[in-house]
Amino acid sequence: MPDIPEYTDEERRWLLRLAHQSIRAAVIGEPLQVSTASPHLCEPRGAFTTLHSGGNLRGCIGYVIAAAPLYQTICETARAAAMEDPRFPPVRAAELDMLQLEISVLSPMFTIAPEDVVVGKHGLLISHGGRRGLLLPQVAPEWGWDRETFLAQTCRKAGLPPDQWRHGAKIEAFTAEVFGEFTPCESLQDEPRF
Numbered sequence: 111m112p113d114i115p116e117y118t119d120e121e122r123r124w125l126l127r128l129a130h131q132s133i134r135a136a137v138i139g140e141p142l143q144v145s146t147a148s149p150h151l152c153e154p155r156g157a158f159t160t161l162h163s164g165g166n167l168r169g170c171i172g173y174v175i176a177a178a179p180l181y182q183t184i185c186e187t188a189r190a191a192a193m194e195d196p197r198f199p200p201v202r203a204a205e206l207d208m209l210q211l212e213i214s215v216l217s218p219m220f221t222i223a224p225e226d227v228v229v230g231k232h233g234l235l236i237s238h239g240g241r242r243g244l245l246l247p248q249v250a251p252e253w254g255w256d257r258e259t260f261l262a263q264t265c266r267k268a269g270l271p272p273d274q275w276r277h278g279a280k281i282e283a284f285t286a287e288v289f290g291e292f293t294p295c296e297s298l299q300d301e302p303r304f
Contacts, residue, residue: 122289129188136189147181155180156216159187163208169195212290222283234264238279243268
């Protein structure tokens with residue numbers, strides 16, 4: 111039986127719209143006007159916002175720890191993904207209408223044994239000696255990785271040897287509710303209503 115989504119379609123559209131508005135405000139240099147969020151969207155949650163343009167990754171930033179209300183986390187991660195991801199130059203105004211967004215709302219972290227990692231269900235956080243690497247649950251299936259490759263790639267993301275997961279690294283997992291747009295700026299089409 112598939113997992114029942116925690117967030118309604120309206121809440122998902124509202125968060126995606128908010129992410130677009132946060133990016134636009136940062137790029138244009140305008141203040142962000144946030145309408146009142148539902149109580150559910152005010153609950154503290156960790157989350158990542160991922161930007162794509164033309165089918166290519168354009169930025170991804172997130173918070174693992176639930177330190178702020180979800181709507182605030184989405185505002186901050188969307189802006190940071192657009193302006194501060196060190197892998198990419200900041201998003202320009204000409205790109206705003208080409209962005210396609212995806213949001214991953216994270217569960218709390220839990221320790222997991224390597225053999226219990228389920229590709230496509232779990233995201234991973236591997237840490238050792240002050241280094242940490244995180245990959246979202248959707249990454250392994252997108253690349254066709256099996257469990258051991260997923261563990262090795264998460265180690266690489268941390269700057270660790272790929273087999274460090276076998277040699278004393280701390281392995282934590284999480285699940286994520288992932289939702290996004292099929293076309294650029296899709297969530298800006300209709301105003302969601304709660």
